[in-house]
Amino acid sequence: MGFFASVDGLITPAHEARVSVLDNGFTFGDAVYETLRTYGGRPFALARHLRRLRASAGRLGIAIPLADAELATRLDALLARAENAESYIRFVVSRGVGDISYHFDKVQGPTVVMVVKPYVFPPAAWRTEGVRVSLVDVRRNHPDALDPAIKSCNLLNNILAMRAAQAAGAMEAILLNASGEIAEGAGSNVFVVRGGEVLTPPLAAGILAGITREVLLELAPGCGVAIRETPLRADDLLGADEAFLTSTLKELAPITRVDDRAIGSGRPGPLTLRLLDAFQRHAPSESI
Numbered sequence: 184m185g186f187f188a189s190v191d192g193l194i195t196p197a198h199e200a201r202v203s204v205l206d207n208g209f210t211f212g213d214a215v216y217e218t219l220r221t222y223g224g225r226p227f228a229l230a231r232h233l234r235r236l237r238a239s240a241g242r243l244g245i246a247i248p249l250a251d252a253e254l255a256t257r258l259d260a261l262l263a264r265a266e267n268a269e270s271y272i273r274f275v276v277s278r279g280v281g282d283i284s285y286h287f288d289k290v291q292g293p294t295v296v297m298v299v300k301p302y303v304f305p306p307a308a309w310r311t312e313g314v315r316v317s318l319v320d321v322r323r324n325h326p327d328a329l330d331p332a333i334k335s336c337n338l339l340n341n342i343l344a345m346r347a348a349q350a351a352g353a354m355e356a357i358l359l360n361a362s363g364e365i366a367e368g369a370g371s372n373v374f375v376v377r378g379g380e381v382l383t384p385p386l387a388a389g390i391l392a393g394i395t396r397e398v399l400l401e402l403a404p405g406c407g408v409a410i411r412e413t414p415l416r417a418d419d420l421l422g423a424d425e426a427f428l429t430s431t432l433k434e435l436a437p438i439t440r441v442d443d444r445a446i447g448s449g450r451p452g453p454l455t456l457r458l459l460d461a462f463q464r465h466a467p468s469e470s471i
């Protein structure tokens with residue numbers, strides 16, 4: 184089982200991997216990232232993740248001079264070296280090495296990093312008991328300030344929210360946007376079930392376009408489940424029949440408590456579990 188990194192194509196044990204202290208990713212958080220996992224040892228939805236990585240980089244004016252096929256080849260070499268049954272995968276692309284200034288023309292880059300480590304499966308209790316989340320006071324960054332659609336390494340908004348959630352004993356923070364609508368989790372998208380219909384905030388709520396969310400929107404009609412994108416308020420979550428989170432690492436995690444309040448029956452709901460099963464059946468087919 185291995186924890187390995189590739190820095191501009193050079194593979195080493197992760198703890199020996201080095202990036203310059205002058206790297207803009209370190210000095211400014213001037214970098215973008217993706218988190219993936221494998222199914223059957225192969226990365227899930229790599230093409231979708233690379234598309235989002237390039238979109239995030241593009242928003243920051245960072246060009247990634249490697250074709251998808253070259254990135255995939257580097258990742259394959261790293262996965263082969265790590266020999267994990269299943270891996271967590273992180274891509275980080277920073278603007279590159281600068282001089283701690285806003286002189287972007289002096290930056291040599293980008294720096295292209297990949298890290299893999301053994302994937303830790305969600306606890307079995309998530310499926311039977313669900314998870315507890317916390318509605319935190321920290322608001323999601325306003326898209327006009329730092330658009331959450333950019334998956335940037337500038338994660339202080341998420342860190343402040345997670346610190347508040349962890350202090351409240353919850354595994355995830357739910358953030359409202361500046362208008363008081365539900366935005367997303369610190370590391371996940373949010374869904375609620377009401378009257379047999381599944382609802383989730385639209386991208387216009389100022390959220391990350393989650394890959395799990397995207398796949399689920401595609402899969403749901405085939406499972407006889409309607410998912411509708413619509414603005415949601417805190418009361419929609421608190422009064423939901425069921426609720427769940429989605430993310431690459433969590434797949435679908437049933438929300439059974441929001442702070443001290445039980446959601447629905449207080450147990451993972453039937454629609455949530457049906458969609459979780461459908462997602463788990465589908466995911467290996469997109470892992471190539």
Ligand SMILES: Cc1ncc(COP(=O)(O)O)c(C=O)c1O
Binds near residue numbers: 368371394430432
């Ligand atoms: C803020 C945020 N929202 C949503 C997600 C879920 O995205 P995905 O399904 O692509 O993992 C993540 C994942 O890390 C995230 O950080």
